[in-house]
Amino acid sequence: MLLQMEGITKSYGNVTANRNVSFNLRKGEIHALVGENGAGKTTLMRILYGMESQTSGEIKLGGKPVSFGSPTDAIRHGIGMVHQHFMLFPSFTVAENIVIGREPSRAIGFDRKAAAEETTRLAKRFGMPVDPWKRVGECSLGVQQRVEILKVLYQGAEIIILDEPTGVLTPIEVKELLAAIKELARQGKSFILISHKLGEIMEVADRITVLRDGEVTGTVNASDTGEEQLSRMMVGRELVQLGRSAAALGEKVLEAKGLTVRGSKTKPLLDGVSLNVKAGEIVGIAGISGNGQSELLQVLAGLLQPDEGTVELSGQDVTGASVQRIRGAGLAHIPEDRYLWGVSKEADVTENGIMGHTGRLSKNGILRRGKARSMVAEWVERFGVKTGSLDTKAQHLSGGNLQKLIVARELAQQSPFLIAAEPTRGVDVGAMEIIHAELLSKRDRQGAILLVSSELTEVLKLSDRILVMFEGRIAGELTAEEATEEKISLLMAGGKAVG
């Protein structure tokens, strides 16, 4: 046994994040760690990586007890971690990001050329191609993820912890990453993989440990289990399979024509995109991230001015209108990046909850705080948002719980049109189930929903119609019936529609 964690308990005040957790890892193994949001996965890994110290329990490496005071200690013992949130330096180059901490040098000088060569060598050896001179901030998320892993490998890690590495990757990027992990495991590296996506876990993992409320519910071999069993172990109950009723189409709620955003690059970011969404349908947009989805959403939401084209919402021309007017015309919006657009981290749950609702919650410009609180309290209850209180700052909520709050906030708008961008990113299966059900029920109540997701299964599961974006254009349209993962993937990669 390469690594043993025995009886690990970790308490934060009166919250116990890990309770008597035992976990072990074999050499060359891919060991998945699953569980609901807040189950204690990240905490356990932070303990292993020396970022937190356990309240009690023991860690043994190669049979010998070890204790890490800091990540540096862990790195020295061959443990590397790719964090749930990127730990990168966006303005630095790929090579710089990889070698940082152990830079090749000549005298006091930083030998950037050697760093680049080393990076290229490493990339080749582990089959993860990168451009060493490119700034990380300009790289796609998939490449950024690759950089994170290369960095850990460069540090000489034998045990690699990946905390939700596929959360933001496109299907193709996910495939590449999983392939790379498998290859590395074959070469003798050991992996601990945290993910909410049971499909990919079943694909790569050798063993799976399930956590629930800080405790281990079991460790199973991947070959002996299935997604249903895992879900049950995580949630503690059966999940219902959602059925989708046939669409009852109504009027066109959204009509966009010829939207173009030039940006500063030579190629336009958005190139003559036209689409419409009718009442009672969910239109899904699939595509590799960076192909104009973000720009499209920002234009529709009034956060970006299009250079050309028109947008009509509920019969009103809202081209270039302010966010306020567009929201007034009937828009709700689950943003793709919750920390960037969706919340103010320093503000509390109530304050984050009432954004966009202040009109209804005020009289003569005076905010009715009591009413606001009871409104938000109701959402917290209905969506099972785990929060200390309504006065907890948003930054102290886990991402999944924050997402539930945002979804609740936007659904409560009761608007005719909803943009749902990555509505379940980083959210556990239980919460995902709630969110999906809510979206479908909105559709059934004649809501028009534009769904953007990098999660193909999600797009396939929810959409009545699927548009695929490639290089700022709509590369193809498929109905729910004709769409398959293969067809969509082909369109996403720039191929022609085949059906």
Place this chain on the structure above:
Amino acid sequence: ACGSNSNNAGNEGAANGGGDDAVKKRIALVLPEQIGVNPFFALMDEGFKRAGEEFGAEVKTIESTDPAAFEQNLRSTVAENYDLIITATFQAEDALNKVAPENPDKSFAIIDTVVDQPNVRSVVFREHEAAFLLGAAAGLSTKTNKVGAVVAIDAPLLSKYTKGFEQGLKYTNENAEFFVNYVGNFEDSAKGKELAVLQHSKGADFIAGMAAVGDLGVFEAAKELGFYASGQDVDRTELDPEHIVLSQLKGTDAVAYETVKAFMGGTFEFGAADYGLKEDGVGLTFVTRESKSPLSPFIGQETVDKVKEIAEDIKSGKIEVVNPLAQ
């Protein structure tokens, strides 16, 4: 005390104090600024303290950081019941104009500006007369026919110096060119030096420092580049007689001393008095007062003699120096 329109209630302050002999008279000097390097205040303080010692008064000097603080300090001394409260400069005018009428049975004195209140004695200087002499000396001495002045800020108060200087300069040397530059504040000696360097580069061989702390920068430039400079208020030639060749004088010490003396001696009068060349309240080194430093050959005895004559003419009223503030 010439030209003062004496007030009947003149000796009230002294009389009041005389009631209880056991208690020493308490006199406060409340200054609107900090004394700092400002020789104007430093001298005043010195004269004030000396008088206090000599005439057996309990004296207290209070400095203020800013105008708001000054009014508070002034009011505090009233509250703390001083027998005489002396203050100074135009900066004290407003506050005194408020405080004096509110406390009609208190005695006040103000130096360097006039406050027209029945219980205030005002003493002012005619600096423009001394500046005239300085300008006249500069006009006679300059070889390049270019002289300069480095001035603290572009404010009316300082025009008494620049305009007086200019009048004197033109009086003795019709063709002389006069450069004026402003530092922008009272403390930046580095900038004072830059300005002096600049004026020297334009040909000035005599530069008058009128910039408070900035003067030190002028002196340093004079030493480095070998031109001549003058100082203010006290005899600055002592610093570097070779380059600092003149100093325009202002007898704030004498005024403070005299005020305390009059109060203690019972000759204190309310009303206004001004001190110019005639009263020896202002002056110029070598001309109205001897200096410990040797006279620079740049100035020369001949010039000194001529300027002495001019001084006499001013005293006698033959030459009329225009007070720019009175215009």
Place this chain on the structure above:
Amino acid sequence: MDQLFDVSLFASALRMLTPILLAALGGAICARVGLFNVGLEGLMLIGAFSAIVGNYLTGSIALSLLFAIGCTLAFSLLFAFMSIQLQANVIVVGIALNFLALGLTTFSLRAIFDVKGAYYDKNMVGLPKLNIPVIEDIPWLGGVLSGHSVLVYASILIVAALHYYLFRTVSGFRLLAAGENPTAARSLGIKVTRIQYGAVLLCGVLCGLAGAQLSLGNVTMFTEGMTAGRGFIALVATMLGQSNPLGVAGASLLFGFMESLSIRLQGFAMPTHFTLMVPYVVTILAMLFFKDKGYMQEARKSSGSSR
């Protein structure tokens, strides 16, 4: 116009900009590690004062420079301790240190020299002036470039050295990393706190030199509050130069030049108040060409994407 743009204008600009440049470089280093140092004014003032004290105590220029550096180091250590260790708001610390420096120097002026306002001794020797062999004989250039105090030349070297340090060395690279993403840097075992301390102390050294240039280079005396707002100008130069040594040098140059020019403009029938405004107006105009990142990017950075 000849009168405006002559040799002495450029020479004067060079002298004026040196203290600003040195302090601004210090500010830039601090900014690079995420500490916005509003205390440059105070640090510079301490430097100016202690240089004079050092000179008074030792009579040696080298020792007085060292003394000035030592004192500003101690002072910047206080800044570092308060803002890094005790997590105080950096701007509050900066402002408080400015007050403290003013109080302390004035107080010590009285305690050490028993004078108020200024200490001036005509026998005190300032920083040596260097005449550069070949350049001094070139007609125009010689007048501009030659004959300045050692620190004027040193500041130019420091710009180059700092540029090299930040962008070419390992240690500089880590400093940039610690500023760009401290959490990530920490997770890689980079001693962020130690780097921040180092940066603040380096800033202290530079401000010490800036102060020494002011009190022993530009003039040879100390006067109360003699920095006269130069620390804040340095702060502006830091921001305008985007904390890049070369950029900071450019911004300081602009400022020094404009200040010298504004002095000269006093002769040209413009009220003094307006000529004194010139450097600030021009700086604002210059900002038209140095666009800020804009709030979107700022926010993106500070809100941190959930990726």
Place this chain on the structure above:
Amino acid sequence: MDKLGNWIKPLLQPLLALAAGLAVGAVAILIVGGSVTETYAEMWKGAFGNFYFITNTLARATPIILIGLGVALAFRAGFFNMGSEGQMVLGALSAAITAIHLPGPGWLKLIGAIVAGMLAGGIWSAFAGWLDAKYRMNLLITTLLLNYIATYFAGYIVTYPLKDTTGSAAMAQTVMLDKSAWLPKLFQGYSLHAGFLLAMLGTILLYLFMKHTVKGYEIRMLGGNPLFASYGGVQRGKLMFLSMFVSGGLAGLAGSVEVLGTQYRYLDGALTSPGYAWSGIMATLLAGSNPIGTAVAAILIAALQTGGMGMERNTDVPLEVSSIIQSVLILFVSAKLTYSFIKRKKAGAKNGPAV
């Protein structure tokens, strides 16, 4: 035991800071050979000794509070307004000019002057906001630079076109305002004037505004995360204008009440040399931009300053000692001492057995 702990905890930090400040001050006092107890007694008397000194302190706090409130509002909206000094100066100048030239009865002059002062400060401040919105100029730099421009401009106005030629004419100042346009003193013979009531009113209004109005909510969100705010339909440009305008308006009001309630004219340098602007910014930062906290911090800072003056008046200890105490105290108040203290305790509890 626990109750006592809870009660003491919030006071621990300021008390520690006070102790540190006084300790450092004591060293300085001893260096110049003063008596520590006597000096501190004088300092206390100078700040709060009797009714006279208390009102004195509050009078000095008045402009600091108003500036602090303005800065707090801008900070909350995410804008670092360092331009209070210029805004205050222009406000004061405009108030003075209006009070002098506006025809009509005294109350009209007074109100006109206050409005003009707030408008001038507000416009100057909003100008910086406009430069940011339109040309993406860093607000922090522009506001700093605009200070210099404003003070030189005001200096020019009172040195040349609007110079007071009555009295000795030696000062760069406007003529004295008509008595009818003076802000009334709150107590006869005391320096505290009605401006203090305005400051108190401003504090309460700002507190209520930030906490209970939609605009206040939007401003806080804008400061927290501007992208979130614009996503939610908050109009950044408009709100920036509004908050910068009000922020500068409060600084302008500070200048106006100084002119109308204390100096009765605009006097060049009278507002800049006391460093009101920096004191106000400091009060805001100390209080974490909370309006009520800002007012309290402003009074504390003012008390240190008036106390210092009292000390200088009645002892031989130089005034600088008070500024040393002031800065040390502020340094320690701003430090997160309790933060690290509590954290350390927690860490202890985590590792050791529960007590």
